[in-house]
Amino acid sequence: MNFKTFAKIALGLIVAYGLATSDAALAQKRYDPGATDTEIKIGNTSPHSGPASAYSAIAKAQAAYFRMINDRGGINGRMITYISYDDSYSPPKTVEQSRKLVESDEVLFLLSNLGTPGNTAIHKYMNQKKVPQLFVTSGADKWADPANYPWTMALLPSYRGEARIYAQYILSNYPGATIGVLYQNDDFGKDYLIGLKEGLGENAGKLIVAEVPFEVSAPTIDSQIVQMKAANPAVFINIGTPKFVAQSIKKVGELNWKVVQIIPQVSTTIGGVIKPAGFENAQGVLSAYYLKDATDPKWKNDQGMIEWNAFMDKYLPDADRADSLYIYGYAVTQIMAQVLKQCGDDLTRENVMKQAASLDMDVNMLLPGIRVKTSASDYRPIEQLQMMRFSKDQWELFGPILSSENKPM
Secondary structure, three states, X not given: OOHHHHHHHHHHHHHHHHHHHHHHHHHHOEEOOOEOOOEEEEEEEEOOOOOOHHHHHHHHHHHXXXXXXXXXXXXXXXXXXXXXXXXXXXXHHHHHHHHHHHHHOOOOEEEOOEOHHHHHHHHHHHHHHOOOEEEEEOOOHHHOOOOOXXXXXXXXXXXXXXXXXXXXXXXXXXXXXXXXXXXXXXXXXXHHHHHHHHHHHHHHHHHEEEEEEEOOOOOOOHHHHHHHHHHOOOEEEEEOOHHHHHHHHHHHXXXXXXXXXXXXXXHXXXXXXXXXXXXXXXXXXXXXXXXXXXXXXXXXXXHHHHHHHHHHHHHOOOOOOOOOHHHHHHXXXXXXXXXXXXXXXXXXHHXXXXXXXXXXXXXXXXXXXXXXXXXXXEOOOOOEEEEEEEEOOEEEEEEEEEEOOOOEO
C-alpha cells in the first residue's frame, strides 16, 4: 500500500468517524415544543385572585425556585422559563389559560395547576394533546390512572386516603362518636366524603349525623356552621379550601362550640388559615401532614430547613414563612428539577412523563420516613401522612407515619 492510498483510507475513516459521532450527538438531543438547547418552558395556572388566592403562594415559590436554578446555571445547561397565569379557581378560566400555555406559549408541560375542578376541566384535553399535566396540586384519586390518563400525575396524597386515616383515628380515639361533615360541593369535597365513609365502613350511616355542602362561590359559610352545630356532632370534619376553613374555625370559636375539629392537610397553613381564624380558636384542631413546618423549633437545625430559609432570605424575603404553601411550592419544584435532570438531553414530552414515573428520592422538606416514589403503574408520588394537632401557636406531630391504607410505616 503506497502513501497516497493509505492517506485516502485514513481520511475516509476520520470523516466517517466524525459523521458518526456527530450523528450520535444529534441523536442524543431530542426536543418537543417548549425545549431547546438553551431553554425549558414550563406552564402553570394558579388562583392569583379569587376565593382560593391563598394558594398562589405555591406558584410564587415555584417561580422563585426556578430563578434560583437559573442563577446556578439552569438544568443541564438550559434556563427555565416559568409562565404562571391567573385562573381565579374558575374551571373555564383554567381551560382558557391552559390552552394558551399549550397552543400559544408552547410550553413543554404544565406544572402544579391547582385544584380539582380546574384540573378536571383540562384533564381530557391534556391527554388528547399528549402534554404532561404534572404534579397536579390536588389529591383526587382520578389523577393516579396511568392506564387511561397516562399524561396526568398528581403529587398530593390522596384525599380519599387521607379521609380514611381520619376515619380510623376517630374509630380508635372516639369510638361511637357522631360525626358532622361540612364539605366543598365539588370533586375535592366529595372525594373526602367518599374516603371517610370507606374508612368508617358499615358504621358510616350510623355515625355521620350531618352532611352539609357549600359552594366555593359563597362569600361566607356562617349559616352552614350554625346548621352543623344544631346537629350537635361530637366530631366536626371541615373539608374546604383555606378561606372557608379559616371562616369555619373562627365561627366555631365565636359560637363557643366545644367540638373535635378535623381539617384537610391542604388547608393547614398557619399564615393563610390559622392566623385569620385566630390562634385561640384553633387550639386542638386536628389534621395530618407530610411536610416539615417552618414554625416548629424542632427543625431549627435541620439541613433541609436551613437550606429553605436561605432560599427564602434571597428569593422571597417578604413572604410569610408561617405559610406552609411556600414549603410545598419549594418541595414540588425540587422534585420537578430532578425529573428534568433525569431527562438529560431527551426533552420530549414522552420522556418527561417517563422520568416522572421513575422517581425514588428523598426530598429534604418532607417529614422523615416519607419518600417520593413512582412507577409506570403507580402515579401517586406521596402516600404517607402523620397526624398532628394545633397547640398554642404551632402544629405538633404525633403518632406513626401512616399510609393511605392506614398501616404504620
